[in-house]
Amino acid sequence: MTELEKGPTGRRRGRGARERILSASQQLFREQGINRTGMDQLCAAAEVSKRTAYQHFTSKDELVAEYLRRFDPSVLSGVFDRTDLTPRERLLAAFDIPPTTPLCPYIAAAVELHDPQHPASQYARDYKQAVAARLADTAREAGATDPEQLGEQLALLIDGAAARTRVLNADAFPSAAAIAAVLIDNAIPATAGDDRRRPPKEVSS
Incomplete structure (x- = not known):
């Protein structure tokens, strides 16, 4: 598959995968911390495969940086x-x-x-x-x-x-x-x- 990817639940996922990953990171990183949140759990919450996640973010470090950038880009x-x-x-x-x-x-x-x-x-x-x-x-x-x-x-x-x-x-x-x-x-x-x-x-x- 190219534009659509099957998530861990087997359902087909569209181009909103990046937003779902970021949304899941905002919830999980804030609730339980960055270190306690693994990519498997994050992908399950976002309903994407790890392959899809790494197509959007080359590493967890990159995802963490983007997670912070999304909070308040206009500085309060x-x-x-x-x-x-x-x-x-x-x-x-x-x-x-x-x-x-x-x-x-x-x-x-x-x-x-x-x-x-x-x-x-x-x-x-x-x-x-x-x-x-x-x-x-x-x-x-x-x-x-x-x-x-x-x-x-x-x-x-x-x-x-x-x-x-x-x-x-x-x-x-x-x-x-x-x-x-x-x-x-x-x-x-x-x-x-x-x-x-x-x-x-x-x-x-």
């Missing part, structure tokens, strides 16, 4: 591209993360892989740097005196809150948002505008 556009919020409010909105959200997939992948040269580890670094850069750009828009420093501080808070929420099974983001509000206000001169003086929006739990 739902936060940073909002036009209904002031720059300060957009910075705080980055902390509005439900406590039931699984551990950040980039952190989880970096911890599991133990290999800084792994393509997924490189992508995780690139993504985290991109988040800090978006935070810095927004901090600059808000009038921060040192936007790069503020961006790094807020990025550190976000990652720390994500890890603490997972480890303690308790929502750490409201506390992180309160700390972020202090950092933001200390970084923005009073002359930068009324936005600095607005009370922080309540972060949903």
